[in-house]
Amino acid sequence: MTVDIVRDAAGMENVVLREPHGGSSVVIHLYGGQVTSWKTAHGEELLFSSSKATLKPSKAVRGGILICFPQFSDLGHLEPNGFARNRLWTIDSSPPPPPVNGMNTYVDLILNPSNQDLKIWPHKFEFRLRVALGLSSLSLTARVKNTDQKPFTFSFALDTHFLISDISEVRVEGLETSDYIDNLQNRTRFTEQGNALTFDGEVDRVYLTTPRKIAIIDHERKRTFELKKEGLPDAVVWNPWDKRCRAIPDLGDEDYQRMVCIDAAAIERSISLKSGEEWRGRQEILAVSSSYFSGHLDPH
Template identity: 50%
Template sequence: MSSDKEHVEHCKGVNGLDKVILRENRRCSAEVYLYGGQVTSWKNAQGEELLFLSSKAFFLQAAFRPPRTIRGGIPICFPQFGNIGSLERHGFARNRIWSVDTDPPPCPSNVSHKAFVDLILRHSEEDMKIWPHSEVRVEGLETLDYLDNLMNRERFTEQEDAITFESEVDKVYLSTPTKIAILDHERKRTFELRKDGLPDAVVWNPWDKKAKAMPDFGDDEYTNMLCVEAACVEEPVTLKPGEEWKGRLEISAVPSSYCSEQLDPRRLLLSG
């Protein structure tokens, strides 16, 4: 926070919610609620309000109370926007209580005499239940083509360096390397897959709706598993009389520190 206490005021807002008011030397100001980490006011030197805030959200106090979200201002939509994903609309960050960082990094030199505040959102056990794969990632599949079984097996090229699990995933990655790793940071271990004769790899998680629809699968077990299988999908193996085909899959579990040194540094992050 600013070293000048006159520029940063901690006080109570609607329904007793904590908020921070920031004031700048030219009389500009901003108001930030810790509920949602949301900016609810921004005024220029003439005192003109520059942000929209619904009059009902402010004056009807019942609409300005957790778990309802604040309508207007500058909200934080995380880890998803709208209903694109399996979480509540716009994610959970905007209806959680944030906290003020008491030891923030120094303010950049080019914004001297400005008021600022750093907010932190710490995840709860409930957040981890709905965002379960934040500590798991797979290495070795980035930039590859894949068939998406949820899109009628349409072919795509992996574009992202980080892929988050927010819904069902059922993909077949094509022409994959002979070595793939699944890193589990929470348990500090890595499963290493080595394969021959199996050019493709399947990545699958049924997520919540399909898990509940499967009679032989626990409703919440999708949070504790990730399927990565070596396969031969794009080009079936055809044998003539007398011909042989060999396929090999070797799985080993090693400390994550070992695998991070041995594997190709290119990474496809699987988290959620």
């Protein structure tokens, strides 16, 4: 296992993992516990980062995989998507071993609340994040433990920005027949009618109680991302399209064309933890040839 600590152009510490057999790599910012890069053995980037992304200690990078905790979006009294993405995480120097047949190239990060955090969200917790790298896969396992004397609830999402060739050439499978909340229509609830989700305008939806597997199929690049999730029943789908894209300061005007966000999430039903209880959520992404999906996506 190869784990290096490097500093970026802003002087912030990053963790770099390299898969020893296949040469794939991943970069994690300690600020925010944010995965900002995942490259194949041939050096091809798989995660989107904004063309206007800024490396500033006080702001998460627009792109990669962001941690939304302890709230998603603006559905609570905290800053949008919670504060975990804007805090400095630490590396666990003696992490537990991986499970049998698990990925052996990994790093464990830890976030505990500061005194300032406890003023805005008065709950003590320990958040452990394992980022693990395989030959053609990347997994994130989140564990949140209630270390307080009283119960608390939270919502959660892994805000994942997939790098694609062209948003018009992408379809998402696995969400058919699922109910969703449409944030562009006053959070009205609908049921997905199509066999696959395609894009011809802005999309901002929370799909509820979705299958364990979702596929993002990029026809032009002949690549499929298979997203497998555990403990994360919901899925967020977002693309800002042109008008909204131009209104977001840290997105380039044309960035919407080469990205789609699919978040494994727990939003509709908040996660409740009693004192001493722990919650676990996990997502694994596989990048495979699109020919792998010759028929309907197996949800299991």
